[in-house]
Amino acid sequence: MLNRRLLTCATLALATALAAPAFAADAAADANADDNTILVNGNLGDKAVSAGSKSSLPIAETPQSISVISREDIDKLGVANLNQALRYVAGVTPETRGAGAEQYDQFTLRGFSVPVYLDGLKQFSSSSGYAMPQVDMSRLESIEVVKGPASALYGQSSPGGLVAMTSKLPLDKAFYGSAAATYGTYNLYRVDTDVGGKLSDAIGVRLSGSVNGADTQQYYGSRARQVINGAVAAKIDDKTTLTVMAAYSHDPKNGNYSGQPASGTLFYNVNGKVSTRYADGEPGGFYRRDQFAATYILNHDFGAGWKFRASGRYQQVTTSLGSIYETGMQTGLTDLSQQTTSSRGSYATHETLNNWTFDNQLTGHIKTGPITHDILLGVDRQTAHSYELAAFGSANDINIFNPVYGTQPVPQSAEQIGSDFTSLISFGQTGIYGQDTISYGGLRVVLSGRQDWAASWTPGTVQKDSKFTGRAGVLYKTSFGLAPYASYSTSFEPQATVLNATTGALAKPSMGKQVEAGVKFQPNGSPILITAAWFHIEQTNLVSTNPATQISTQSGKVRSEGFEIEASAPLPGGFNLHGAYSHQRVRTVSDQDPQNVGTGLIGAGDGNLAVNLDWTAKSGPLKSLNIGAGVRHVSRTYGGLFDTTLTGNNIRQYYVPAYTVFDAMLHYDLSNLDTRMKGMTLSVNATNLFDKKYLTSCYLYPQSTGWCWYGQRRTVQGTVAWKF
Template sequence: MTFSSSLHRPGFLSPSWLTLTIASLHASMVGAQTAGDTSLPTLATVEVVGRTASGAYHAEEAAGAKTDLPLRELPQSVRVITRQAIDDLGATKLDDVLDYVGGVSRQNNFGGLWDNIAIRGLPGNENTGMATLLNGFSSNRGFNAPRDLAGVERIEFLKGTAAALYGSSEPGGTLNVVSKRPLWTTANSVEGYVGSYGLKRGALDTTGPIGDNVAYRLNVAVEDRDSFRDHVDAKRQVIAPAFTWKLSRDSMLEYVGEVIHHETPLDRGVVAVDNKLGKIPRSRFLGEPSDGDVEVDNSTHQLILSQAWVETWRSRLGLSYRETSIEGYSSEPTSLQANGDLWRQRRYRDYASEDIALQAEIQGIVNTGTVEHELLLGVETFRFEMDSVMLRANPSAGNPYAINIYSPVYGQAQATPVANTDTLEEQRNTAFYVQDAIKLAPQWRVLAGVRVDNYEQTLENRRTNTTTKQDPSSTSPRVGLSWLPSEQWTVYANAGQSFRPNSGVDVDGQGFDPEVGKAFELGTKWENEGQRIGVTAALFDIRKSNVLTADPDNAGSSIAAGEVRSRGAELDFAGQVTRNLRVNASLVLNDVEITKDNTLEEGERLLNVPRVNGSLLTVYEDNFANGQRYGIGGGVTYVGERLGQARTQAEADAGTPEFNLPAYTTAKLVGYWRLNSSVRLTMDVDNLFDETYYTSSYSRVWVTPGAPRTITVGMQAKF
């Protein structure tokens, strides 16, 4: 056994190092070309702060994969939404980019208070949402405000199971958000936006060195907007500081922070009448304005120590601390009467959580003969506490607390919520994982890994003075194989297993077995010679078991016996097609259904998952005769028909019709005009043709409508 002798590979210490290296390389190449060397290719301009221009849609690596293998060689489908794509879309929140990622569908968004998606048709827990990471640390535990993109560099959608690296997750995929990092050259940008429905947003992005060994970055955003929904507005403040310390030539300490305050009324949307939507305006609010706003607060702090050792070995020690909370009143629909009266339930929530996690990893190269191994060894431990208090007042015939959907009258006497939920939950986990990226030969790659989780959960019910415990430990393996027949093509296959603990207890007070997923994927990738265009096509088959379903022998109880299957085909395209034109496109066919359940109809689809969805975004850039630059483009998205409310087998047998959300197509326009090197004007038009559509649903009385045509204009200035 021998150790490889190369030292300090690119991207070793931090993403900001790589960004600065690219910028420096570009500057040197431009200088060489100016001197008359025409043999060098023309690279795109790299802008370090503010909205980018002439950047890339196609990414060559993903931090969430935890390997130095280029994405083309990785035996897994990964879709990266780069900062360029975020800026071209005019996206300020995660929800703005979802339609442009194949295989992603929106789920119940908790009345506009969080993000929630399914990847490849499989949603996460309805109370914790999708599997999400922030810089490789879990960020979906607790109560999370809608993701703002002010401090985000890129978003990585790791499709398929990632449990071999990250533990508890969905087998359909995991989302990793990568924060902006400090740069070692001074740069500053301010942005201002105004738009339809009272939108006002300002943002600051500033970065640079503080002496020889410390660099900072600060992103700040403040947003205030009304809404096309009556009596609904939103306010948001984001502060995202980051610091990098060069402790020595081979070690670096990074701090990444983020504080978000978000407040808006909890809005369950509109209702369907006789299984049909559109009977009331999409603007009609069916809650109670006097409830006021629900406030969501998130605070995240991460410390990461990176160390280069001998040869190609390096280590990473990371600490993450997060606090989240949600507090406020809401009036939420329960049932619609024949005369149009909508009965409502009044709730008060006061939830808080604390999450501390520690990761330690060592990674390096080992050669065994002619075979090269890139080994990753890691340990992770976390402690999560969640304090949940909810008061609730249920409607009754004597006090329905109703509002008429056709002629709403607000300001009626409100019921006083009484005790409903009062729990303290604690989760602890210690996990060990190993991954080996093997270069068997010039044309063959193998990626194998396994993670062992030792999970403990304690739930104290303070109303009943009872405590339940469970410890669903799990082993999650994964293996993938890539064949590289040429420098542009890859053919790959992978298989893996995932798990996710089920919350609650059965009729005997025992915890449930965790959900277990098995995922299989077969695909091919193509990348052009200049590595500016990337295409991935994939087939997948995923089975999930131990899904909670009704206990047939004990009414009101559950057992872990349900099963779900998802299978389909995906096509993703992203890149710089010509010097002036870049394109992002996707098309997905997804068949997901319930294969076993004691209550729900077998063979039925899952909520909010279309069989077909696709998108296309194109942007064309060029210069005016006077040297000013412009860009113009547009996007089209299609989302197929989706199930809007789960139907039981008894309802199906009785002939109760399905409730479906209709398919929709939306279009958008984007454009910018760069007046000079420092100032740029932008305009974004969403839902260009003012399509009436519905993005997601939980039931016939909780349906989220999409926004009408909206126009946003902005100005960005660098200094």
């Protein structure tokens, strides 16, 4: 019966979308907002979120754990990518590939890799190669971290949750702008600009961009990027607005994506520690990426509390890569501690990823006596096509303690290596969903349901799946701001992984379910927000890939159980505190390979602790000076199974040790020195202040090989910004 009602409502929403204009935008922001009101509602602030419920339900009234990173937080921390922005979020194990993979956003949430959304639409990545998008920080207004399954609204979601980013959109101001220049360690440079204004009472525009880059921590590596983003918001009439966005990013260089051998990093080596500057490739290695995206958003107000929103995006990612990389330990090694060289191979690929995503929503309010129903009905469609031309080849060994570069040419194309192969994987998904948020006094009940039809295909093979997912949550907010809650949710995540190279058989979707219980506290009228949650997650149909043979298998069940707490509060004397703590236990409870039972998930950590305290001078000669300090502790992460004797008789579990690093920051309004510098600020950010050497993760495979990744060493950067 529920499925029939959802189908009827979704059909109505789709029919409305087809009758509407092709391009559209969000509704006008709250008339009581300040002069930074956005023409289209893209910034919901720190107290209200959109990703958790696809509405503006406040965090304190949402029966799910959610964290928000504002634009102010991004600027204050001086972060360069999503990985860095998530450092102070509970439940996140950030930067799992350390300092050698800044071109990707690789992290885990509650022990799982999770999808990333931009403006409510999924950011697709290649299912077989390296064509993965990355959004530059200059484009973003805020980041929301939704913890736990969210398939009831999004269809594709990891059991760990998802990350939802929101783009900068035009502001309701005649003219505004900002510019910032940054320089720092490893020749880091960054120039950001952001300008906009109203062309008329009905049209606003915004243009932002960035030119940035740096040398990498490893030998010879460097990265560079040029990005430009544009948005136009039009008020078509009193009830309809339109936003069209376009973004282009060119990455001519993307570091060296280099790891280090386990011997000399995680494990003892008689020759000492492998240098944090060690790179396993060659200076001629390259990874180039181009990204283009065009997005539309439509909002129409029917009146009487009913609104319609339609959005869609086309995105293309193209990459070219040529690399020499470590494939394993030196040949004939009988004692791991004696390793001095690593075997290497060569690889080249050219990839193209195209995807279309659409989401249409109808929302409204219904009152039945003292009970209010906030209704959400939607239908969405997602397609992605991934093409790869690649080849693997041989390469000479490298000395890991005294590397000599320039001895091995880097392949410029797959054809140059020979024995090249192609991979074409496509994916499509259609979903209809509905949600009822019931309010009665302080009681909030959220009921969500969704039916998905998904298909993955390669030439000659099709994998079709359908699944109903749901969420039920209840929360009660007391008169003094305390809100206990409980929820149950499920996830459904199609996987376009080839399990059999001969037949082309594809993996079945992974399934997940979660029980969460927690409490939130936000005193009325106060910016103080404290949230705590206990969760229990189970995931089935996991895919695992042997790094040596590249053969993937699917089986098993994983359980993640833990506790999280986050607090954000202003303190007396001009102090402000943000703290996050999580502890989780992630374990494989069944698997096709018996030796995996009882182990963790590679890259999944046991939790984290992050505290940031800052102080702002309110008066005197230091007025507006803001100084802060942060501490980040990441618990041990699971590295995998390994036999250090290399005999195959002593395979055991290994964990990457926990690490603790400290950060510091300083911000100052230069107009306090001279009124002619109005709008200008000076910022200094230091991460890993005491230059600690540490590993973020390792990937160990029994009787095969092991890779590890060093974390970023001390970096210091200074920024001069001007807001006008």
